[in-house]
Amino acid sequence: xxxxxxxxxxxxxxxxxxxxxxxxxxxxxxxxxxxxxxxxxxxxxxxxxxxxxxxxxxxxxxxxxxxxxxxxxxxxxxxxxxxxxxxxxxxxxxxxxxxxxxxxxxxxxxxxxxxxxxxxxxxxxxxxxxxxxxxxxxxxxxxxxxxxxxxxxxxxxxxx
Numbered sequence: 001x002x003x004x005x006x007x008x009x010x011x012x013x014x015x016x017x018x019x020x021x022x023x024x025x026x027x028x029x030x031x032x033x034x035x036x037x038x039x040x041x042x043x044x045x046x047x048x049x050x051x052x053x054x055x056x057x058x059x060x061x062x063x064x065x066x067x068x069x070x071x072x073x074x075x076x077x078x079x080x081x082x083x084x085x086x087x088x089x090x091x092x093x094x095x096x097x098x099x100x101x102x103x104x105x106x107x108x109x110x111x112x113x114x115x116x117x118x119x120x121x122x123x124x125x126x127x128x129x130x131x132x133x134x135x136x137x138x139x140x141x142x143x144x145x146x147x148x149x150x151x152x153x154x155x156x157x158x159x160x
Contacts, residue, residue: 010070012060014051020044035117038138042145101147102140111136 016023022037029035039047050060057067064071076091095116102112111133113120120126150156 010059010061010073010075012070013058014054014060015058017047017060029117031117031119036132036134037115038134038141040138040142040145042149043141098144101144105140105143105147107140108133108136111140115140 011028012022012024016025017039020039022039024035024037026032026034047060054060054062055067059067059070061071063069064075080086080089080091099112099116102115103109110120110129110131114131114133115137120129147156
């Protein structure tokens with residue numbers, strides 16, 4: 001669920017978590033602007049569990065044998081392979097799944113693209129529109145997390 005907003009969430013630092021927001025610094029973003037990610041209740045519950053397992057690391061997802069480094073780039077890919085998704089899914093592919101779900105569920109394109117940390121294609125619009133769309137993004141991520149929970153329970157059929 002945390003993976004819907006990546007720059008690689010494997011690089012997430014505990015110091016970037018501020019209450020119910022993940023503030024990713026500009027230096028780690030392609031657009032070179034801070035990126036805010038709303039953390040919904042399910043994400044906060046996962047973070048609470050991860051805090052207990054992080055062995056004092058600055059990283060939310062530390063390497064298996066070293067706490068001074070994040071997990072490797074291939075850790076998620078290898079997990080997906082072991083789960084039977086080799087050649088069918090990548091960690092980055094979750095962005096496409098989430099974007100497709102949000103578009104089919106009727107969320108606004110601006111909110112979806114901002115959640116994915118994309119800039120508007122229209123350069124004039126990008127220069128003037130600095131909206132973060134936080135209320136819609138938060139609602140969208142709550143619904144996404146609820147959908148994932150329902151999918152895990154086997155009680156979901158479609159995108160909404």
